[in-house]
Amino acid sequence: MTKKEFLSALSRGLSKLPRKEREERVNFYAEMIDDRIEEGMPEPDAVASVGTVEGTVSQILAERPAVAEEPPRKSGGGRVGVILLLLLGFPIWFPILLTFFITVASLLFSLFVTLWAVEISFAAGAVGGVGTFFVLLATGQAAAAFFTLGGALVSGGLAILLLFGAIAATKALWRGISAVCRMIAGLFRRKEKNND
């Protein structure tokens, strides 16, 4: 048997294999036979030393590692369904979502404004109280002056205490807003990646 005959028969015997693999395997045998011929072996002997076509084919098929089955393609149906549902439900879910966000934002903003308003009131009360203390003292109303000073000190103390709370709340609010912004931006970035 010539090399050409052997390789043709081998290729036919391996017709079940994917084309690329079949070609690679046939080329491998061609190289093996050529190397033997190059070493001085007559062509029929070189072919015979590789083995019979039938034997080679059955050995290849037996030794060939099982090709992993291609994972079933994800059907696009589910995804399309979700997109369709989102589009159709837009008039319902969008206003609800928007209302929710506006409500939460308004509540947080009110809390923020209230906290700072109270803080400023206490601070103003303290400053005003101290001022009034001096005015009352100058007009000879000592008892009222000291009563006002007491009030001013209490107001000042509360203002200082509340200042820490107001700063902490402001920081927390800022962090919350940043996190929400990052989350929304992240959603869009992920969508872009998915689209790539």
Added chain:
Amino acid sequence: MDNQLKRGLLDVCVLAAIRDGESYGYRIIKEMKPYLEMSESTLYTILKRLEGAGMLTVRTAEHDGRLRKYYRITDRGRVRLAEFQEEWKEIMTVYRFVVREGNKQ
């Protein structure tokens, strides 16, 4: 011989055959012949497996007017060879124990 063990041994034999420099299919078979008979089909499967595992690289070069594939061991392949030598020491220890127990009976 257990198939898994045989497979591991064959892989290491092929790696050992290309340890000292790149080689090609027929030369690998010839070098291994005194120690182990290996068919072309088996060698092809092992070379593919080792290539897939990153233990060798393949290049195609022209030789005497035709193409020939050359196989070169990678660092990962050398690590596997070193691992095999260590594993084998352990196996030999167990073997000696087994043989000694067998001789006592």
